[in-house]
Amino acid sequence: MGRDRATLADVARRAGLSKTAASMVLNGREGTRLSAEAHQRVFAAAEELGYRPNIAARSLRTRKTATIAFVSDIVATTRFAGGLIRGALDAARERDHVLLITETQGDAAFEQYAIEAILDRQVDGVIYAAMATRRLVVPPAILGGPVVLLNATSSTQLPCVLPDDRGAGATVAEALLAQGHRDRIALIGRNRQKERDPEISLAAEARLDGIRDTLAAAGVTLLTEVFCPEWRPEHGYAATRTLLSRPERPSAIICMNDRLAFGAYQALGESGLTIPDDLSVISFDDDPIASWLRPGLTTAALPHEQMGRRAVELLLDGEGQGPALVPMPLRRRRSITAPAG
Amino acid sequence: MGRDRATLADVARRAGLSKTAASMVLNGREGTRLSAEAHQRVFAAAEELGYRPNIAARSLRTRKTATIAFVSDIVATTRFAGGLIRGALDAARERDHVLLITETQGDAAFEQYAIEAILDRQVDGVIYAAMATRRLVVPPAILGGPVVLLNATSSTQLPCVLPDDRGAGATVAEALLAQGHRDRIALIGRNRQKERDPEISLAAEARLDGIRDTLAAAGVTLLTEVFCPEWRPEHGYAATRTLLSRPERPSAIICMNDRLAFGAYQALGESGLTIPDDLSVISFDDDPIASWLRPGLTTAALPHEQMGRRAVELLLDGEGQGPALVPMPLRRRRSITAPAG
DNA sequence: ATGCTCTGCTAAATCAGTTTAGCGACGAGG
DNA sequence: CCTCGTCGCTAAACTGATTTAGCAGAGCAT
Numbered sequence: 001m002g003r004d005r006a007t008l009a010d011v012a013r014r015a016g017l018s019k020t021a022a023s024m025v026l027n028g029r030e031g032t033r034l035s036a037e038a039h040q041r042v043f044a045a046a047e048e049l050g051y052r053p054n055i056a057a058r059s060l061r062t063r064k065t066a067t068i069a070f071v072s073d074i075v076a077t078t079r080f081a082g083g084l085i086r087g088a089l090d091a092a093r094e095r096d097h098v099l100l101i102t103e104t105q106g107d108a109a110f111e112q113y114a115i116e117a118i119l120d121r122q123v124d125g126v127i128y129a130a131m132a133t134r135r136l137v138v139p140p141a142i143l144g145g146p147v148v149l150l151n152a153t154s155s156t157q158l159p160c161v162l163p164d165d166r167g168a169g170a171t172v173a174e175a176l177l178a179q180g181h182r183d184r185i186a187l188i189g190r191n192r193q194k195e196r197d198p199e200i201s202l203a204a205e206a207r208l209d210g211i212r213d214t215l216a217a218a219g220v221t222l223l224t225e226v227f228c229p230e231w232r233p234e235h236g237y238a239a240t241r242t243l244l245s246r247p248e249r250p251s252a253i254i255c256m257n258d259r260l261a262f263g264a265y266q267a268l269g270e271s272g273l274t275i276p277d278d279l280s281v282i283s284f285d286d287d288p289i290a291s292w293l294r295p296g297l298t299t300a301a302l303p304h305e306q307m308g309r310r311a312v313e314l315l316l317d318g319e320g321q322g323p324a325l326v327p328m329p330l331r332r333r334r335s336i337t338a339p340a341g
Numbered sequence: 342m343g344r345d346r347a348t349l350a351d352v353a354r355r356a357g358l359s360k361t362a363a364s365m366v367l368n369g370r371e372g373t374r375l376s377a378e379a380h381q382r383v384f385a386a387a388e389e390l391g392y393r394p395n396i397a398a399r400s401l402r403t404r405k406t407a408t409i410a411f412v413s414d415i416v417a418t419t420r421f422a423g424g425l426i427r428g429a430l431d432a433a434r435e436r437d438h439v440l441l442i443t444e445t446q447g448d449a450a451f452e453q454y455a456i457e458a459i460l461d462r463q464v465d466g467v468i469y470a471a472m473a474t475r476r477l478v479v480p481p482a483i484l485g486g487p488v489v490l491l492n493a494t495s496s497t498q499l500p501c502v503l504p505d506d507r508g509a510g511a512t513v514a515e516a517l518l519a520q521g522h523r524d525r526i527a528l529i530g531r532n533r534q535k536e537r538d539p540e541i542s543l544a545a546e547a548r549l550d551g552i553r554d555t556l557a558a559a560g561v562t563l564l565t566e567v568f569c570p571e572w573r574p575e576h577g578y579a580a581t582r583t584l585l586s587r588p589e590r591p592s593a594i595i596c597m598n599d600r601l602a603f604g605a606y607q608a609l610g611e612s613g614l615t616i617p618d619d620l621s622v623i624s625f626d627d628d629p630i631a632s633w634l635r636p637g638l639t640t641a642a643l644p645h646e647q648m649g650r651r652a653v654e655l656l657l658d659g660e661g662q663g664p665a666l667v668p669m670p671l672r673r674r675r676s677i678t679a680p681a682g
Numbered sequence: 683a684t685g686c687t688c689t690g691c692t693a694a695a696t697c698a699g700t701t702t703a704g705c706g707a708c709g710a711g712g
Numbered sequence: 713c714c715t716c717g718t719c720g721c722t723a724a725a726c727t728g729a730t731t732t733a734g735c736a737g738a739g740c741a742t
Contacts (some may be wrong), residue, residue, distance in 0.1 A: 005460075007698055018722045023700060033720050056397040056406070057698030060727045067441075067462070081423065089444050093451070098458045098577070100408075101442045103430050110434070117439045119346075120396045121408070170625045233633040258366050259633070269610055289630055292574040292600070294607050348728055359692045365732060374690050398728035401697045 006049035014045035022046075068092055068315065069118040070101045072129040072150075073136075080287075080304060084129060084150060085165035087308025095316050096335060097124070115141050123314040128152065133162060135198040150311040153202065161310045161324045165203045165284075166218075168328035169210020172254060172282050175298065175330060177218050180338045181252045181280065187211065188226040188239040188264065189256025207256060207284060222237075223250050231256060236263025244271055251281035251339035258287035261297055280336035284328070296333030303328055345633045347390035354657030355386035363387075400463060409433055409656060410459040411442045412452075413470040413491075414477075421628075421645060425470060425491060428649025433602075435655050438465070456482050469493065474503060476539040493653040494543065502651045502665045506544045506625075509641035509669035513595055513623050516671060517641065518559050520680045522593045522621065528552065529567040529580040529605065530597025538555020548597060548625060564591050572597060577604025585612055592680035594622035599628035602638055620675035625669070644669055 012022040017038055022148045024032045025042040045051070059065040070088060072081070085101070092099050100123060102114035118126060119141065126142050129150035136152050149160035176185055188209075194204035215221060226242055230234040236255060239264065243250065255261035261283035268275060275281055275295055283290070286301030310326060353363040358379055365373045366383040386392070400406040411429060413422070426442070433440050441464060443455035459467060460482065467483045470491035477493050490501035518525055528549075535545035556562060567583055569576040577596060579606065584591065596602035602624035609616060616622055616636055624631070627642030644667045651667060 008700095009698075020701080020722060020724095021720090027700085033718085035720065038720080040620055052457060052461055054401075054463070055461060056400045057727090058700075059397045060395075060401060060698080060729085061700045063727090085442070086444065088440070093443075093454055098462070099442055101411075101426070101430070101440055102434075103427065116393060121439070122395070122397060189430055220709050237635070262633060276684080289633075292603060292630075294578070349730095350728075360729080361692060361694095361731080362690090367732085374688085376690065379690080395728050398697090399730075401699085401728080402730045404697085 008051070008053065009201055010049055010063035011042065011051050014049065015041040017042060024330025026051075045200040063122060065122050066097050066123065067100055067123045068097050068312065069114075069121075069126045070099050070129065071104065071114050071118070071126060071142075072102075072131065073104050073106050074131050077265040080302065081129075081131065081283075083302075084308040084311075085306035087310075088127060088150075088312050089308070090305075091274075091309040091312035091316075095312070097312070097316065104286045111139060112241055115139055118142065119144075127311045127315060129311075132201050133165065133203045134201055146315055148311045148315045150218075150307060150339065153198075159314050159324060159325060160168070161307050161314065162202070163302050163307060164325045164327050165206035166210040167325075168284055168330075169207040169212075170214040171210075171300050171328065171330050172284065173211045173214035175282060175332075175336060176252050176254070176280065177215070177220070178250075179280065179336055182218075182220050182339075184223050184248070184251040184339065185215070185220070185254065186224045186226070186243055186250035186252070187222050187254045187256070188228060188236060188243065189231055189260045190225045190227045191229070191231070191256075192227070194231075201266045203284075206257065211254060223248065228260065231260055231287050233259050233263035234267070236260030237267045238263070240264040241271075244268075246274075251278065252336065255281065258283050258285040258290050258297060258299055261299070262287075262293065265293055265297075276335050276337040277340060280339070282336050286331050290331065291333065293335070295335050298333045298335045300328040301331050343647065346395070347392045348616050349392070349394065350568055350611060352383065352392045355390065356382040357485070367392075367593075391402040404463060406463050406465055407438050408441055408462065408464045409438050409653065410455075410462075410464040410467045411440045411470065412443050412445065412455050412459070412467060412483075413443075413472065414447050415472050421626075421643065422470075422472065424645025425649040428646035428648070428651075429468060429491075429653050431646075432650040432653035432657075435671070438653075438657065452480060456480055459483065460485075468652045468656060470652075473542050474506065474544045475542055487656055489652045489656045491648060494539075500546060500655050500665060502648050502655065502667065503543070504643050504648060505666045505668050506547035508666075509625055509671075510553075511555040512551075512641050512669065512671050513548075513625065514552045514555035515675075516558070516623060516677060517593050517595070517621065518561070520593075520621065520677055523559075523561050525564050525589070525592040525679075526556070526561070526595060527565045527567070527584055527678065528563050528595045528597070529569060529577060529584065530572055530601045531566045531568045532570070532572070532597075533568070534591035535572075544625075546621045564589065569597075569601065572601055574600050574604035574607070577601030578608045579604070581605040581608035582612075585609075585614075590626040591620065593623065593677065597620065597667040598625050599626040599631050599638060599640055603628075603630055603634065603639070606634055606638075617676050617678040618681060621680070623677050627672050630670065632674070634676070637678050639674045639676045640672050641669040 008019050008022055012019045012170035021034055022042050025039050036309055104111040106115055127148050127150050130136055130152035133151050138154050147158055149158050153160045194201040226239040228239050255264055261281055273279055283299040286299045290297040290299045306326050348598055349360050349363055353360045362375055363383050366380050381601055405558050445452035445455055466487035468489050468491050471477055471493035477495055490499050494501045537541040551657055569580050569582040602622055624640040627640045631638040631640045647667050661678050
């Protein structure tokens with residue numbers, strides 16, 4: 001890998017100058033009194049030799065590696081994680097940085113390995129990411145340098161990037177109100193554990209709050225709320241069957257995430273009900289399946305790519321970059337319409 | 342990040358020995374004539390100081406960085422990619438290495454950036470991965486060091502890791518034959534472009550071959566084959582409708598991937614047909630939705646995690662590691678049964 | 683006493699950069 | 713004529729490891 005590369009000494013020699021001169025010119029140092037001609041010669045020599053600095057050598061002196069560590073619990077290998085990484089990758093590239101990725105899998109030994117690997121390589125900063133939006137404990141060892149939390153908060157005073165779940169709740173509620181839904185809106189996916197334990201999820205409570213407040217402002221309350229032990233399709237399926245067994249049928253169902261909505265679609269299909277004519281469905285996340293469903297599922301999208309970007313921006317450009325609460329845009333598809341009758 | 346770290350000089354001083362001695366002891370060099378007592382002192386000092394070597398400094402001298410570059414076209418941020426990365430991450434950790442991840446997005450400028458970033462950082466090797474199993478052109482610049490192709494081949498003589506799509510085709514066909522399906526097996530997802538152009542997909546033709554050969558060996562031929570412009574749910578939906586509009590209804594449908602199968606489920610559901618009683622469905626990939634469908638979809642799984650592992654093993658441990666064709670195990674769920682009537 | 687080998691260890695070079703301190707030439711001012 | 717400041721540039725130190733070359737002392741044979 002990369003033998004025979006021209007070194008700074010080669011460039012200097014070819015330009016007929018010292019390493020010092022070459023280094024200063026190539027780094028665009030201000031206040032140096034090197035002649036315009038010297039600049040020319042160095043640039044020409046570097047160009048001709050295809051010179052690229054050796055980052056290891058440079059970082060030995062400067063302690064900068066142009067490398068960011070992306071540490072996640074398990075996010076990197078999850079279907080949702082892609083966007084997070086891609087956004088971070090893009091933003092890093094724009095700033096001439098590169099991403100070192102590690103995964104702790106929630107395992108203390110793996111986390112230890114990840115931290116040591118990172119420290120050994122003197123990364124410029126760490127993005128500490130979680131799969132599910134939640135509160136976590138940051139290992140003190142990495143606090144020696146800049147850290148940004150991605151999709152997570154902690155009790156320490158660290159900058160963090162979160163999706164605006166509360167705003168998404170409001171958005172979803174507004175979308176239904178705008179279609180004329182009022183007192184027959186049901187919700188599936190209530191989950192005491194998720195709502196109460198911030199180490200599991202910050203999303204659940206925030207979404208719920210956004211929904212409730214917005215409906216309340218319009219003088220509306222939820223028709224009913226169905227609890228689910230988890231947020232997977234089978235639970236959405238079961239919850240929807242429960243819902244349909246009750247005397248008053250809702251005009252719309254809000255699902256706490258798309259996997260639940262997927263289960264709801266299955267249950268509604270089996271019951272011979274048509275979406276959205278018999279019943280509107282709306283949800284959160286914008287999982288890839290949302291666009292595969294028939295009809296397409298209207299859902300508030302987790303802005304993973306934006307979040308990944310923002311994390312890098314926060315880390316490298318400092319705090320001035322703006323809000324760390326990233327809005328969740330509504331993806332409008334065909335699953336909601338005005339209530340029948 | 343990591344200031345105040347003890348250096349080798351610190352360790353040597355505390356042990357009352359030279360840097361040379363400390364270095365040799367810590368690297369477990371054979372043939373050194375340092376006393377057992379000197380060993381003790383060095384280890385003790387390193388322990389007490391929490392010494393960890395600075396990798397940048399070391400690699401300046403040794404040209405080893407304990408870092409592998411994972412370059413992908415777009416795989417890293419795709420729902421499928423997770424396993425590839427996770428497998429690689431795990432195998433890398435076991436060998437005390439770390440992964441530098443970059444994405445080219447199929448863009449030449451990005452690829453250039455990725456290559457330079459990699460070369461600048463003197464990685465020990467490169468895993469060059471593709472999202473879809475295909476043939477690709479490896480940029481000559483990275484051929485200076487070890488390279489392994491992941492989910493891809495090239496015209497150059499590089500080691501590569503591929504899923505055994507042909508074997509999977511055989512597995513799928515066998516599963517249907519074992520249930521008693523014979524002359525009413527349909528296939529959806531034929532696609533001339535994918536089958537013919539190895540730069541787009543190696544999977545399509547291989548799967549098809551595996552299916553055909555296995556059926557032929559049992560004296561069976563496909564009832565019908567429906568073409569699809571792409572392998573997305575809507576195409577599976579359309580293809581299935583086409584299939585159902587024909588006079589002879591199949592007893593089983595083989596879908597070329599799970600997304601097509603998802604579309605097939607939708608179409609079958611609309612037609613009031615029950616899976617698997619009216620019709621068996623079987624497929625390839627083991628996309629997460631396969632387990633979410635009702636009934637669960639039986640499918641030959643892409644062994645992404647295994648593939649990612651194997652790539653690192655091939656890169657670091659050499660070629661002796663065994664076959665680069667990774668078997669695709671059949672995930673048996675409830676979507677196939679014996680044909681009705 | 684001399685030469686030889688072996689043991690146990692170290693000084694110094696090296697990797698490829700950045701950075702500090704300062705040198706020689708030249709012109710201006712006193 | 714001497715001093716001073718500026719200009720344009722360079723030597724050498726430094727970063728933290730590995731590695732080469734070799735030194736001092738002990739033991740042994742001659």
